[in-house]
Amino acid sequence: MRYLPLTPDDRSAMLAVVGAPDIGALFTDVPQGARLSAPVDLPMHMGEIEVERALTGLAAKNRGGAQGPFFCGAGAYRHHVPSSVDHLIQRSEFLTSYTPYQPEIAQGTLQALFEFQSQVAALTGMEVANASMYDGSTAAAEAVMMAHRITRRPKAVLSGGLHPQYADSIATLAHVAGVDVARQPAAVDGEAEIIAAIDAETSCVVVQTPNVFGTASDLTGIAEAAHAAGALMIVVVTEAVSLGLLKSPGEMGADIVAAEGQSIGNALSFGGPYVGLFATRERFIRQAPGRLCGETVDAEGRRGFVLTLSTREQHIRRDKATSNICTNSGLCALAFTIHMTMLGETGLRQLAALNHAQARKLAMALSAIEGVEVLTPRFFNEIAVRLPKPAAEVVEALAGLGILAGVPVSRLSPEAGLDGVLLLAATELTTDADVAALAKELSGVLA
């Protein structure tokens, strides 16, 4: 057992120091009747060769994104991550360290977190950001809880363009927190319709741009309406690269931004681990969930960083904490920060422009197909199209032809009555040949 350094001689010598007759004596407090007398019914230990063979076999049963044209999005995006990013996050000192509770020997992690918070604040156009949440959806749910604490009002209104799984995640927490959730019906371009639903009981409106149908919207009017009614505007962003091209939530009046950071630095990985970005206004920071890294000085006056404002957190405030979150997404946040540093503003803008251009080509190619209607009026890198057949069937047929053609809306919300609607995303990894192949095979499947 290659991960266990103790030898039989070590164990004997240590038991002698402990003064125990055998290892069983150390488990004396475990009720006799509950102790296992034999190993559980699972395979015995395996060498590296066997484990690698078994799991490589399972991996081979999945169709990786590089195996053919790929158009899946809907909250998780296939982007290129520079090789250096993965190399750096596998440095022992980043990979195998704990939460930086001893700042004198964790400045590497802390400074990177400070850079992360600074980048996220700049990117979202907000004043402050925290050191990450689990993912975009849990960040959104926490944002709704935070708005409830700030406004002490009972109702959250969710737009019909909000990712349905985000709305579901919010509803789960809202139920136990006593927050009423008003979900508006699914709408491709209906963010502004939320204004009519704002009333004196509304703590927050939750809007998304680009929304789950790909529609990019100016949210300024919604922010004004929400603020006039004493409510907060929470902006959800599931495609962080879009912030390189589109107006930031902060510029449009957001009070809290809850975003998914996966697109920058992190692999698709079948849905996780990802990294939630959480940003807000300075005056709300004591109501924010999660860790915060702050700047200070050491005993010799040198700049350093520490975790701060910890009295909000569970390990100090216990049942009065702003959230129960402890472990967050540290290493994914580091990957985000390193990738963002490599991009810089110049690279991020180029990347975003390239994504948008590829999506425009995708939209043009699809709208040229008989029976296909592009629904999304203004988009970043993702569009919704209406097909003359159920989208799930079309996607399955195209998968058989080696094309992962996107996400049917019915997969996200079977009850929405949008069985013909398909979501397709293009990124910098989408080639013109991929688009041409999709258009050709889709025409065939629909014919």
Next chain:
Amino acid sequence: MTLQTIGRPTRAEAIADSIPQTLTGARGLLQHEPLIFELGGWDKTGVDLPAPDLDASDLGDLARAAPIGLPGLSEPETLRHYVRLSQQNHAIDLAIYPLGSCTMKHNPRLNEKLARLPGFADIHPLQPQSTVQGALALMDALAHWLKTLTGMPAVALSPKAGAHGELCGLLAIRAAHEARGDARKRVLVPTSAHGTNPATAAFVGYAVEEIAQTADGRVDLADLAARLGADVAAVMLTNPNTCGLFERDMIEIAAKTHAAGAYLYCDGANFNAIVGKVRPADLGVDAMHINLHKTFSTPHGGGGPGAGPVVLSEALAPYAPTPWVTHGLDGFTLADHAPQGSASFGRLSAFHGQMGMYVRALAYMMSHGADGLAQVAEDAVLNANYVKARLGAVLTAPFGGYCMHEALFDDEWLDGTGVATLDFAKALIDEGFHPMTMYFPLVVHGAMLIEPTETEPKAEIDRFCDAVLALAAAAKAGDAERFKGAPFHAPLRRLDETQAARKPKLRWRPEEAPRAAAE
């Protein structure tokens, strides 16, 4: 002879006695590294991308006009910046990391390699299920291992960390009570619990009440019985508890809890001590989260990501969150939505949980096997008892007898030395070790909680114990100076946390470095 006249001093004594401060702020190989915002890279990028062949005119005034304010670096500068930062961190790969309750064990690199296979890392959560049968099989296999090791009939894989698992467990408990029309108000938690326990219970809408502890560090059964009642939804216990002790009355606690119509939630943060030795189901547990980043060695990564699957009893299984994997004649199916009439409490997050962590944890479990996992628990417990025995000669322990996977000491032995637990911990940094967990659990004054884990060799544990004992001798000999200002040899000296909290600076701002911003 040929008289060589350009010799130089080669003995250490020849070096000057006093240590001059460096002129650059560096300390030998440790560079003083500015923030990325201070490196002047406002127009730089470390990527080469093709130019887009269509513009963004279709977006009109939705397009960003103002600068974002993000610096960039070329690839070599990026590498250097982050490698320099990394060198300021402690890590398991450098030395023992004896944080009690955190289970800082070796992270096998095989697991990193496997999680990065394109068949796992480059698959989309919503691509057709026919194209991800291997991923669903892996989730099913992980579920099987977790259920078998705990003896529980069901598991919810999707929680993203331990605290998220607690949330999952309490949501299931609340749903179970609500389904019976039996809204309950209180959750009982021992004073020694992790802060996440009361925080989670409050998040789920319960009032939290503390259970007293006995003189030997366990749950006070009489106090528990007195507090149990018709409005108690759950009892949340950690077993082994945060004092490193097994709750030997667990079966009776479960019986009392169930008799009151409540559920027993177990915080599985310390499962490493008992994996393969005892199954939580046989102790009467209804729900328990398993920190894959503790017991099953997925890397802590400087604070995540983790994963916190929750095993559930027969009584709670119907309330498990979506999604879940089922196995039929034509392969595996992922149920994204609960069927009509399901009692599921709903969805915890988008997608299906921490796949990257599942791969690593399963690789770790398969490597150890049923036999190796039992050995993990035995070695973890032996190592902790060895630490307790060696240090117990000098340090004072609040509770006698054997411990489980972690050894707990208080600060009574420091009385009169002028050295506090914090000072002692900081002095350990100077000796090359990460300190133990301090001031937790709250029930022990000046607590020092040491968890070596099973992956520490005896020689490393001895090295650590020797250092602690040497420092203890120094403290008792009146050498308080060594402690009060410590650390002296770390990348930074002690940091001013008061200033950080009074005048929070949570991001870099241009006005703080006008020269850089002007570039």
Next chain:
Amino acid sequence: MRFTKDHEWVEVAGDVATIGVTAYAAEQLGDVVFVELPEVGKTVKVGDNLAVVESVKAASDVYAPLGGEVVAVNDVLTGEPETVNAEPEAAGWFTQLKLSDPGAVDALMDRRQYDAFLETL
């Protein structure tokens, strides 16, 4: 000046009480980094949460020693929470309450009784 066992002090003038935390409490709290004060106009009963005082590693609730309506809060503490450490029983006051029952203050400890109480801790 009167005192409570929860280490609050009260100074009554007419029907208005000025409230803060004692020098002993300020010493025990360590460096105060933040004080959360109630809104003016809020009505509190004896024992209600009146404020929260935070150090780096702890947050402590301050309970209302008497009932009444909050008529003033010490805004100085917002920008300079260290005032609680520097002058806990003067410039570091927290709030002023218009008392619903001014006579209730007589039930609280006087300085001599509070000092005797501290001896027992």
